Amino acid sequence: MRRIAALIVLVLLPTSIILAMGFNGSQVYNYVQPSSTVYPNTWMLTLGGPEDDYPWWGIEVDEQGYVYTVGQSSSWRPLGYVPLVVVKASRYGENIRNIAVYGNGSFMGRNLVIVGKTIYAVGQVTGYGAGGTDGYLTAFLENSTVKFFTTIGSSALDLLWRISVGRDNTIYAVGYTMGLGAVRADTLIVKFDSDGKVLWSLIAGESQFDYSWGIATWYNSTSGKGYVIVSGQTNSFPVGGGYDCLVLKLSSEGMLEWSIVFGASELDRLEEVVVDEHGFIYVAGATYSGGIPGVLVAKISPEGQLVWITSFRGDKGDAAYSVYVDNDYVYAAGYTESYTSGELGGHDAFVALLDKNSGEVVSLTHFGGSDVEIAYGVKSDATTYMYHMYLVTLLHLLKAVETSL
Numbered sequence: 001m002r003r004i005a006a007l008i009v010l011v012l013l014p015t016s017i018i019l020a021m022g023f024n025g026s027q028v029y030n031y032v033q034p035s036s037t038v039y040p041n042t043w044m045l046t047l048g049g050p051e052d053d054y055p056w057w058g059i060e061v062d063e064q065g066y067v068y069t070v071g072q073s074s075s076w077r078p079l080g081y082v083p084l085v086v087v088k089a090s091r092y093g094e095n096i097r098n099i100a101v102y103g104n105g106s107f108m109g110r111n112l113v114i115v116g117k118t119i120y121a122v123g124q125v126t127g128y129g130a131g132g133t134d135g136y137l138t139a140f141l142e143n144s145t146v147k148f149f150t151t152i153g154s155s156a157l158d159l160l161w162r163i164s165v166g167r168d169n170t171i172y173a174v175g176y177t178m179g180l181g182a183v184r185a186d187t188l189i190v191k192f193d194s195d196g197k198v199l200w201s202l203i204a205g206e207s208q209f210d211y212s213w214g215i216a217t218w219y220n221s222t223s224g225k226g227y228v229i230v231s232g233q234t235n236s237f238p239v240g241g242g243y244d245c246l247v248l249k250l251s252s253e254g255m256l257e258w259s260i261v262f263g264a265s266e267l268d269r270l271e272e273v274v275v276d277e278h279g280f281i282y283v284a285g286a287t288y289s290g291g292i293p294g295v296l297v298a299k300i301s302p303e304g305q306l307v308w309i310t311s312f313r314g315d316k317g318d319a320a321y322s323v324y325v326d327n328d329y330v331y332a333a334g335y336t337e338s339y340t341s342g343e344l345g346g347h348d349a350f351v352a353l354l355d356k357n358s359g360e361v362v363s364l365t366h367f368g369g370s371d372v373e374i375a376y377g378v379k380s381d382a383t384t385y386m387y388h389m390y391l392v393t394l395l396h397l398l399k400a401v402e403t404s405l
């Protein structure tokens with residue numbers, strides 16, 4: 001990375017400007033589809049109204065096994081604007097609580113983490129901040145108390161896409177900016193304390209478009225050093241052609257440790273990144289061939305060496321949006337048009353399990369109906385050997401699925 005610059009950019013707003021409230025499922029369409037012969041050991045929760053309602057990348061499973069996702073609703077607009085919506089479900093698929101965070105602008109809820117009882121969410125907002133679309137971080141409780149709301153951005157397009165928790169409950173967020181001194185688009189990384197104060201922020205990129213979508217943290221207990229890893233795509237540093245995959249590793253102080261770019265001749269991009277307990281990095285995204293995407297998953301050593309790359313594709317489009325790692329497997333989730341069968345539709349969500357050491361695909365499960373289903377997030381609960389993923393259709397805010405392996 002030839003150009004990486006620290007900067008201080010923030011616009012702080014009083015927390016009272018935005019509001020939150022709970023609502024129950026009776027105010028929207030809401031149903032749980034129980035286990036069936038088509039999907040044994042599976043539940044599916046759908047929440048939404050007559051307009052478009054989306055979940056995005058965020059999925060969390062807390063210590064009690066409750067599942068949380070974040071998204072936005074066009075069906076339910078308290079002040080006329082799209083709110084951020086968090087949906088809480090039990091591990092059996094019951095809708096426990098829904099929380100809307102709203103104000104005089106539209107909130108896209110892209111990702112969330114839960115620290116103790118506080119829900120932290122990032123995304124992009126209009127009507128607040130420095131102009132146009134800005135990124136934001138907000139923290140709130142299940143009882144709808146907003147703890148803080150911080151925007152970050154410029155008069156141009158700025159957004160925050162994913163977050164990760166670091167040591168001492170620090171929050172790292174990643175997105176991209178087209179202002180703040182960026183050349184075209186540049187990666188934007190921000191570190192906040194647990195009260196939403198910006199500790200540092202930086203942009204990274206070069207002359208062309210540089211986007212980052214994923215972020216993960218890792219603490220090396222031997223050295224006592226913390227790290228943050230970011231994944232995305234760049235065409236400022238072409239190695240294969242078109243966009244190539246980008247991974248940056250920085251210290252918790254925001255100093256660049258290393259960066260790598262890899263890819264083939266067409267569009268290659270990385271979405272999410274996770275780190276295992278030994279500091280190995282797993283990324284998932286898409287690699288195109290003949291204009292058709294295929295699934296891309298890779299493992300990278302703590303020193304920045306590629307350990308393995310697995311890509312698989314059918315004759316139609318397949319891509320991953322999410323990756324997770326536990327003691328046994330790497331999980332990649334996304335959508336598939338190639339690996340569908342039977343009464344399932346032509347555009348289904350999938351979860352693939354890969355061997356951590358070899359990258360070999362151990363299994364692939366797909367799920368969906370006749371319409372479009374996409375898995376945007378995946379988490380596993382290794383203690384009971386279940387995995388959770390959530391899916392989206394055009395009309396449904398949440399479809400969470402739990403399936404035994």
Ligand SMILES: [Ca+2]
Pocket residue numbers: 130131132133134153154155156157158
């Ligand atoms: Ca802006």
Ligand SMILES: [Ca+2]
Pocket residue numbers: 182183184185186205206207208209210236
């Ligand atoms: Ca750039």
Ligand SMILES: [Ca+2]
Pocket residue numbers: 240241242243244245263264265266267268
């Ligand atoms: Ca490429």
